[in-house]
Amino acid sequence: MIVIDWLAFVQVFVAAFLAATVVVTAYSTGLRLLVRAGRSPVVAPAEFTDAITVISEKEARRAEKAAAKAAKKSPLTEGQKRLALVGAYLSFAVAGAAVLGGLLLIVFNH
CATH class of the missing domain: 1.20.5 (Single alpha-helices involved in coiled-coils or other helix-helix interfaces)
Known part of the structure; x- marks a missing residue:
């Protein structure tokens, strides 16, 4: 007889959903700030x-x-553009750290 640990299933689902949300939100925020800084990716x-x-x-x-x-x-001053650029890089770093953290969890906790 197969027994399914539903609590573990829910924990994995919630963790995956939150991780995906963090990555997508951080990356999209980074792109938005990058454009506001006047450095739209072409x-x-x-x-x-x-x-x-x-x-x-x-x-x-x-x-x-x-x-x-x-x-x-752009109506932003140079200081505001610089701040937006720093925020964009920080957002990309958060997205990258979330992906790297997930990979480390997979590799070392398997």
């Missing part, structure tokens, strides 16, 4: 199969130009 186009549409170099330059224009229009 990704260069890559070569993929025909199944994925790739933007052209002209569209990439246009996106970079729009990002630079938006950064110039």
Whole structure:
């Protein structure tokens, strides 16, 4: 007869849900602060199969130009931008630490 420890199941579910929430929230907050700091991430186009549409170099330059224009229009002072950038890096560090902590739990507590 199979016996399921439902309490352990619930503990794992809650831990996984909270960890996912922390990672997603920290990463998205980091991206938001990065954009507010005037450093929006622009990704260069890559070569993929025909199944994925790739933007052209002209569209990439246009996106970079729009990002630079938006950064110039920012109402934040230089100090506020610097603070947003530090907050973005801290948010990314929290997300990375959560992922690293989860991996360490898996590796050493298994």
